[in-house]
Amino acid sequence: xxxxxxxxxxxxxxxxxxxxxxxxxxxxxxxxxxxxxxxxxxxxxxxxxxxxxxxxxxxxxxxxxxxxxxxxxxxxxxxxxxxxxxxxxxxxxxxxxxxxxxxxxxxxxxxxxxxxxxxxxxxxxxxxxxxxxxxxxxxxxxxxxxxxxxxxxxxxxxxxxxxxxxxxxxxxxxxxxxxxxxxxxxxxxxxxxxxxxxxxxxxxxxxxxxxxxxxxxxxxxxxxxxxxxxxxxxxxxxxxxxxxxxxxxxxxxxxxxxxxxxxxxxxxxxxxxx
DNA sequence: CAGGCCCTGCTT
DNA sequence: AAGCAGGGCCTG
Numbered sequence: 095x096x097x098x099x100x101x102x103x104x105x106x107x108x109x110x111x112x113x114x115x116x117x118x119x120x121x122x123x124x125x126x127x128x129x130x131x132x133x134x135x136x137x138x139x140x141x142x143x144x145x146x147x148x149x150x151x152x153x154x155x156x157x158x159x160x161x162x163x164x165x166x167x168x169x170x171x172x173x174x175x176x177x178x179x180x181x182x183x184x185x186x187x188x189x190x191x192x193x194x195x196x197x198x199x200x201x202x203x204x205x206x207x208x209x210x211x212x213x214x215x216x217x218x219x220x221x222x223x224x225x226x227x228x229x230x231x232x233x234x235x236x237x238x239x240x241x242x243x244x245x246x247x248x249x250x251x252x253x254x255x256x257x258x259x260x261x262x263x264x265x266x267x268x269x270x271x272x273x274x275x276x277x278x279x280x281x282x283x284x285x286x287x288x289x290x291x292x293x294x295x296x297x298x299x300x301x302x303x304x305x306x307x308x309x310x311x312x313x314x315x316x317x318x319x320x321x322x323x324x325x326x327x328x329x330x331x332x333x334x335x336x337x338x339x340x341x342x343x344x345x346x347x348x349x350x351x352x353x354x355x356x357x358x359x360x361x362x363x364x365x366x367x368x
Numbered sequence: 369c370a371g372g373c374c375c376t377g378c379t380t
Numbered sequence: 381a382a383g384c385a386g387g388g389c390c391t392g
Contacts, residue, residue, distance in 0.1 A: 095386075153387080170387055172376085188376095206375045208387075224388065251369085260388080268386065317378085317385080357371070358386065 096169040098232060098265025099308025099329065100319050101153050104175050107322025109148040111177045112157070112200065116144045121192040124207060130222075131213045139163040139213050145195075152228045152264030159216060166212040166220055167202070172318045173209030176201050186324075205318065228264040232305045237263060239298040246294060249286035255356035256286050257301075265305060269314055269336045272361045274300045276335045281367040282355045307332060335361040 096104070117140050122133045131139070144160040155175065157165040167175065176186075179198040191202040191211070202211070214220040230236035245262055246253075256262055257271045266274070275282050277300035280293060289297065313319055313327030316337060320326055334344050339352035339361055348365035 097387095168387080170374095171385075204375095205377065206385090208375055210388090255369090258387085356369095359384090 095171055095267070095269070095316060096173065096313070096319055097153060097267035097270050097308070098150075098305050099270070099311075100313035100321075100327065101150055101155060101169065101265075102233075102309050103313040103327065104169075104322045105148050105150045105155055108155075108157075108175065108177060108200070111179070111198075111322070112145045112195070113147055114144065115195045115197055117141055117159075117193050118196055119192075119194040121194070122190075124190040124204075127190055127202070127204065127207065127209055128211045128213075136211075136213060140165060140193075151225070152231060152260055153267070154222075154225050154228075156214075162216055163213050164216045166214045166222060166225065168210045169204075170206075170208040170210065172205040174201075174203040174318070174320055175322060176203065176320065176324050177322055224260065227261050229260065229262045230264065232263050232265045232270075232301050233309075237298075237302070239295045242298050243291060243294045246286040246289055251286055252282065252355060253280055253284045253286055253289065253297075254282035254358070254360060258356060258358070263301065266301065268358050268360075269316070269333070270301075270304050270308060272336045273304045273333060276362060276367060277304060279366050279368065281364075282353075282360050282362055284368075335363060337361065 120137045120141060125133045128136050146158045146160050149156040155167045177200050181199055186203055188203045188205045189201050190204050193200040212222050219226045254271055257266050278297040308329045311329035314329040315326035316330060335350050338350045341350055343350055343363040343366060346365045348363055350361055351364050353360050
């Protein structure tokens with residue numbers, strides 16, 4: 095559920111608090127979350143290393159370390175990354191990994207344990223499948239209407255499945271895809287190559303707008319998302335279609351429809367979106 | 369391209 | 381007790 099705006103919200107908090115602090119000790123309660131190292135290797139590579147910066151590409155978070163190896167994290171559905179300035183004696187439910195820092199601690203929590211952590215080289219490609227093949231971030235200047243038009247032109251897939259594919263645009267997930275398609279007045283089932291120039295520009299603008307709005311409001315909390323300080327986002331109040339099936343379209347009042355597209359729950363207004 | 373898998377808490 | 385939530389990867 096964390097998509098670009100949620101991951102960016104977490105990143106900003108961590109970037110404000112972590113750089114300059116060192117990881118003293120790592121406690122791993124669920125080793126299988128670490129995908130390319132044993133818990134021993136993982137701890138050995140990161141303990142006593144200083145955190146230099148926290149960066150993001152798509153939905154991936156990078157903790158760049160002062161050392162040859164850094165940390166890559168994907169929160170998937172229910173992953174949470176929080177920083178506590180003062181060590182509390184209480185550990186939040188579903189805490190899976192504790193990063194004890196020189197001041198405070200960072201917790202990786204995950205109810206459904208689908209998240210992933212990797213050790214990666216501090217420079218160059220990550221070697222992590224999916225991460226090295228990301229398309230431009232939806233919020234990046236490299237993501238232009240011209241680029242989008244080029245990608246859509248000869249593609250026969252539905253626009254929803256296209257936008258969920260991170261090699262086309264990085265950072266969109268189920269919520270923001272539905273919201274962007276509503277804002278662009280495109281029905282999720284529309285074939286990419288049946289979207290014209292003018293509509294492509296509208297879609298590009300809509301994608302950028304919903305992502306930036308999501309960041310501005312600190313992410314969308316439907317059930318699980320919390321930011322780096324453990325608080326909920328506020329963007330759920332801005333949603334027009336996601337999770338609103340059966341309720342009136344905010345523009346025309348028609349009932350929002352729920353269908354499955356590309357295996358995902360999909361929400362749209364049958365009146366506004368064509 | 370569709371469907372299964374992972375995984376657990378919450379809803380029906 | 382079954383169904384649902386879905387990101388990313390894998391298989392048929």
